Amino acid sequence: MARKAGLLPGLAFADARARVPLMRVEKEDEAADAILIGNLVRWCDRYTPVIAQDPPNGLMLEISGSTHLFGGEKPLMDDAITRLARMGLTAFATIAGTTRAARALGRFRATGTIAPPGAERDHVASLPVEALEADEKVSLALRRAGLKTIADLASRPRKPLAARFGEDLTLRLAEVLGEIDRPLVPHRPPPVFSAECRFADPIGLADDIDGALSGLAHELCEGLSRLDRGGRAFEVTFFRADGAVRQIEVLSGQPLRAPKTLLRLISMRLDALPDPLDPGFGFDMIRIAVLDDDAASAVQPGLDGDNGHERSVIDLIDRLAARFGSDAVNRFVAKGSHLPERAALAVPALGAQTGSWPEMGTKPPRPLFLLSPAEPIEAMAAEVPDGPPKRFRWRGVLYDTLYVEGPERIAPEWWRAAKDVKSRDYFRVEDGEGHRFWLFRYGLYGHEREPVRWFMHGLFP
Amino acid sequence: MDRAHDALGRLRAIASMSAPLMASETVSLGGQLSGLPALSRSTVHEFFALRKEDAPATTGFVAGVVSRAGRESRLSLWVRCAPLRAGALYGAGLAGMGINPATLIHLPVDNEKDALRAALEGLRCKGLASVVIDIAGPAPHLDLTATRRLKLAAAEHGVTTLILRAGTDPSPSAAQTRWQVAPSLSASPGLSLPGNPAFAVTLLKHPSEGTGRSWEMEWDHETRAFAPKTLSRPVASLPFDRTHREAGESLRARA
Incomplete structure (x- = not known):
């Protein structure tokens, strides 16, 4: 719309006003933009866990492992664009084998371009040299030298280019051409394990959600036990149909892979939320991910009587921590300090070891x-x-x-x-x-x- | 006649149920205290401090009971709902009442509903030795129904439950026993030094013992038990410049 009316990015305000006199002017709200981008990053979790922000207003998704869930690259891209459009956001999307090529195509080409690995060179060839995003001076100098497109640069030997315009330019060129790949730095480490469930029709009833969680917990715990691992930090993500994403975290003191215990912890955590989970028009996807795991060998219960008691206390601490927060449940730990306020510390009981307490001996008494x-x-x-x-x-x-x-x-x-x-x-x-x-x-x-x-x-x- | 027979049978059944419990099923507070009934495990006991100022004494007494009820390094849960100005439980002080603070899970909560929820959660765990529910001030939710629920959970999983109420009057509850604890002047070992922690304990409710009796007792850290308060008596200081015998002779000469 704006482009059709002659409004382009970088246009001076007075010029814009002259072209469209009845234009409504909004101040830029950087904080709100940052929040929106942050929410979008979480929302994009539905496509892949490896996501990075691509400043100023882009997102970079690593989708190599998740295209099969959507039936290919094109359906995935279309799904994202239509869903974003439904939320009122216009998005441009491109798919390429390297991050820099994808970025250049996304910013300087029409939406929907898919450049398969190895074919980046053909797709980026017609882009202007600005797509390299080198210094303005460098771009200007390139234009003055008659090098207008990437194809012009790509056909030239690199060494003289580097000598004339700097090493940076040839590096950028190589990245855009797909010769070098700059790895993507995800906004957070990808989860170790995850299980997810997509619903054709959004679900909102508590029973349905419990059922879905139960299925996911069993699937996840099966995967964990196959590898003799147990989770210590879990994250449950609820993707609402209207784009809102709610994440809750559950911690466990011991590596955990019993679906029942996991479900109990999740339900206690959900009960304790200060603002309860709001299904709105329903969730269209739920995922449980293991953020942190640990080796856990299979245990045979029942042979050692004490083991059962200890285990039940550890489970109790997990449940209390899920309900009241992991900082609230304390153990007392003795510290070697003379200052009374430092001598006995209350530390979170989650994962703490039962220690011994130094004998009082003849030390003067301490208050209760x-x-x-x-x-x-x-x-x-x-x-x-x-x-x-x-x-x-x-x-x-x-x-x-x-x-x-x-x-x-x-x-x-x-x-x-x-x-x-x-x-x-x-x-x-x-x-x-x-x-x-x-x-x-x-x-x-x-x-x-x-x-x-x-x-x-x-x-x- | 049949009905009378039935009633008699039922009474006999009840009598056999409340037969003397085995020693392992009760917690003795101290062998030297005559007439002090032992507390049975797997049920609920209440301890009251009528005044807020008496809270440290009552808490100390309950800490002593927790240390007596502890077994085989099992953990205990202490749920505390008290304002900040009442002070925070201090590990070294708990050690002074015989508890190994490392075996205590301490959970401060904001309100009594959370305290009850946490306590019930703890009572469902058979690995705990005891659960303390420490609520300062009035607690309208801790009523007959709530204590009954606690009692059933305690009986099912064999966890001793101690309700500690500071600065409030007793209200009806399903607790098996109820005690009022107040501080008592300690038995000074002389030189106007304070002695062991001392308590004035009154039995307010018990299913079989007579109520209204009181005991003056102190915590003996050596034996980790409650003992009758030793009478205050002056202790002669040790002579530092001569042997015991000489000191004795000089005393006799003076006499």
């Missing part, structure tokens, strides 16, 4: 609850400047100390460039009612410039 951050308290009436307060106020309540143990001095870790550089003197105090607290004085008396402060750091049982 740690307050993070430590809360300032108002300390009053210390007997001696270095001693613990006889009375303190915490969260608006006054406490009188009856029993005191301490101080236990904990110096900062000087090997860390940290802001807190003062020592802490910890006291375990008990009030008249049996509440036990862990207080510390931040800084030493007569040592620091600012007045020392007191903090509540923990609560004892």
